[in-house]
Amino acid sequence: MTKKIKLASTPTVTTVDGKYYPAEDAPAKSTSKTVRNPTKIRASITPGTILILLAGRFRGKRVICLKALESGLLLVSGPYQVNGVPLRRVSPSYVIATSTKIDVSSVDVSAFDDKYFARSEESVKGELFEGDAPKPAIVSEKRKEDQKAVDAALMKVVGGVDLLEAYLKAKFSLTKNDKPHKMVF
Amino acid sequence: MVFKRYVEVGRVVLVNYGPDAGKLATIIDIVDQNKCLIDGPANLTGVNRQVISYGRIVLTDLTVKVCRNARQKTLSAAWAEADIQAKWESSSWAKKLVAKQKRATLSDFDRFKVMVAKKQRSAIIAKKMKELK
Numbered sequence: 001m002t003k004k005i006k007l008a009s010t011p012t013v014t015t016v017d018g019k020y021y022p023a024e025d026a027p028a029k030s031t032s033k034t035v036r037n038p039t040k041i042r043a044s045i046t047p048g049t050i051l052i053l054l055a056g057r058f059r060g061k062r063v064i065c066l067k068a069l070e071s072g073l074l075l076v077s078g079p080y081q082v083n084g085v086p087l088r089r090v091s092p093s094y095v096i097a098t099s100t101k102i103d104v105s106s107v108d109v110s111a112f113d114d115k116y117f118a119r120s121e122e123s124v125k126g127e128l129f130e131g132d133a134p135k136p137a138i139v140s141e142k143r144k145e146d147q148k149a150v151d152a153a154l155m156k157v158v159g160g161v162d163l164l165e166a167y168l169k170a171k172f173s174l175t176k177n178d179k180p181h182k183m184v185f
Numbered sequence: 186m187v188f189k190r191y192v193e194v195g196r197v198v199l200v201n202y203g204p205d206a207g208k209l210a211t212i213i214d215i216v217d218q219n220k221c222l223i224d225g226p227a228n229l230t231g232v233n234r235q236v237i238s239y240g241r242i243v244l245t246d247l248t249v250k251v252c253r254n255a256r257q258k259t260l261s262a263a264w265a266e267a268d269i270q271a272k273w274e275s276s277s278w279a280k281k282l283v284a285k286q287k288r289a290t291l292s293d294f295d296r297f298k299v300m301v302a303k304k305q306r307s308a309i310i311a312k313k314m315k316e317l318k
Contacts, residue, residue, distance in 0.1 A: 100292060185292060
């Protein structure tokens with residue numbers, strides 16, 4: 001008598017809720033409860049505050065803060081004709097906020113955001129091969145025009161305050177007998 | 186060297202240290218070699234009647250005519266008569282203290298303006314000196 005041999009068949013996977021479990025425990029997807037808030041910039045820095053830059057190419061220069069950008073950086077302008085600082089982003093960590101403030105509500109800075117300052121692909125590629133001296137920065141015509149527009153509005157405000165232009169022209173430095181922890185800025 | 190300012194009843198002092206630092210007071214009684222009793226008078230200077238060490242006060246040139254342990258009322262009257270507040274404020278000592286306090290609160294822009302003013306002043310002086318030579 002021949003026995004009927006049942007061939008083992010691969011079990012078909014049927015997903016019936018509650019009766020099917022994966023071979024290894026799949027990690028449960030954690031719901032993220034973190035809230036992404038805009039970066040908090042210290043209260044002493046507001047649009048129109050005169051800032052002292054402490055690091056970078058323009059260290060020691062006194063500049064005007066125009067607005068806080070989404071990335072948490074500050075948009076700043078010399079103005080360019082006064083001290084050579086263009087429309088630039090600056091980190092608030094490397095800045096002293098003075099108590100001197102001017103009214104910059106008449107200056108239109110809505111067009112400037114982080115995307116405006118994003119580096120173009122060509123300039124990024126060129127940096128990797130530095131054999132020669134660093135090439136001078138190529139400033140686009142658009143940047144120059146924007147700078148002129150912003151500075152024209154700024155100079156009107158700056159001109160209204162006595163000695164402010166000379167103040168922005170001068171550089172900040174510590175001298176003997178200066179105690180920065182006791183100085184009021 | 187002869188001493189000119191004495192610790193005596195009625196001596197006006199400047200408190201140097203403690204919660205009343207920078208305020209005037211008068212000595213109204215002497216406790217011992219190290220401390221004395223002072224009073225503002227409280228309604229005029231804000232210093233309450235208290236025992237204070239000599240190390241915490243400094244004597245001024247001004248005195249008030251009061252008896253030992255004078256009441257605050259008598260002391261206030263004597264202060265007003267001697268016009269101590271006006272005399273103190275017109276002294277160069279008091280003016281220097283005010284200037285020092287002002288300098289401590291100058292902002293960076295203010296310090297710049299002071300620097301410019303000093304330069305202008307010395308330029309005028311130098312010009313005059315040249316003329317006189």
